[in-house]
Amino acid sequence: MLNQEQKDEIHILWDELADFGAVHAEAACRHLQGRLCQMTGAFNATWDGATRLGTQPGGLGPFEGWRIPVTQLLHPIDSPRQSAGFKEIQGLWSRGVDAAPHLMLAMRNVGSFRAYGLRRDMPGEWFDGPFYRNHFACFGIMDSIWIGFPVSQHAESHFGFHSHATFGTRDVELLSYALRGIKWFHRQLMIIQGVLAARSSLTPTERKVLRLLLTSASEKEISEQLGLAVSTTHQHVVSLFRKFSVRSRAGLMSLWLGDPDHVGKI
Structure with missing residues (x-):
């Protein structure tokens, strides 16, 4: 359980987000990512705007029509090898056909607020396999935690945090508490990126x-x-x-x- 001091720190963060205003939602997102990284010891964070497409002739696929058209990294990836690995993961979502096991974690209880993560949910043998080595270990990622927030029936906001160490229960509680009480912010971010209301992604x-x-x-x-x-x-x-x-x-x-x-x- 979070103590009152930790909750107060998050309440201050919420006030700081409100001070940015809707026009600066992307800057507010980076501020939120950075502060939560400091609180949990994460070294980088991602934000994904997910949207669900309509029924397709070939079926909805393993992701049931969900795609991630927009991603925002707190710290950009400079290494060509790491950048290639990150783009490959994004490509799996965009194609909607290759369901890597860790990506399917996001599909559990879709439509509800949830926390999911690598050390929290993936089997031990997965960390000995090539996918973890080539897409996480190469970034120095020991563990990742994501918080999924449903904004509408067809749109979700997902914040991910990546650490050189294993996240503890307290970290998951803190991230869940911080991201649960700000639906207004998730919504602003989804709109400014064109994910929630736009018919197609914005340039x-x-x-x-x-x-x-x-x-x-x-x-x-x-x-x-x-x-x-x-x-x-x-x-x-x-x-x-x-x-x-x-x-x-x-x-x-x-x-x-x-x-x-x-x-x-x-």
Whole structure:
């Protein structure tokens, strides 16, 4: 059980997240990842925005239609070998056909809040196999813990933490407590990345335009800030409205304000 001092530290972290505001959700995510790494001794963290696709002609596959179109790392991977291993894991999700055993952990109790991890859930012999050696040991990862948060019927937010040591029960309790009480933040992060409400993933430039659309900046001012032609900026705005199924900035704002009429149509 967490003591009151640990809970108070997390409550302060929640307040810090709120101070970032919706426009800076990605920076807030990095702040959250960094603080929770400090609290648990993890050396890196990931965030995955997961979405469930509709039924496919060939079936839903082992991931039941779930894909991870967006990932955010706290510390980027510089090593070419490690980067290749990370991209291979992401590729397994994007193809939705090769169900590596550790990836199936995310499918347990899908749709509910949950914690799952390597040392916590994988059998001992798995750590002697090539997949662990080539995709975790090469990063110096002894253990990983993920927290899954269902944001809607077809979207989930997953935070992962990676350590050179084995996570203890207290670490899992701390991560679960810290990430359970902030649905508003999971939702903001999913929207800014285009995972929750957009019909397709956003491009890096569209994300930049979206953040500024949520301010008082005009399209001309957005163009100047991003170094884009006004016509190009307008094309991005039109694309964003189409992807989010809205007709105006007011429609975008309604997503952040949690308009139940619009969210119910997602």
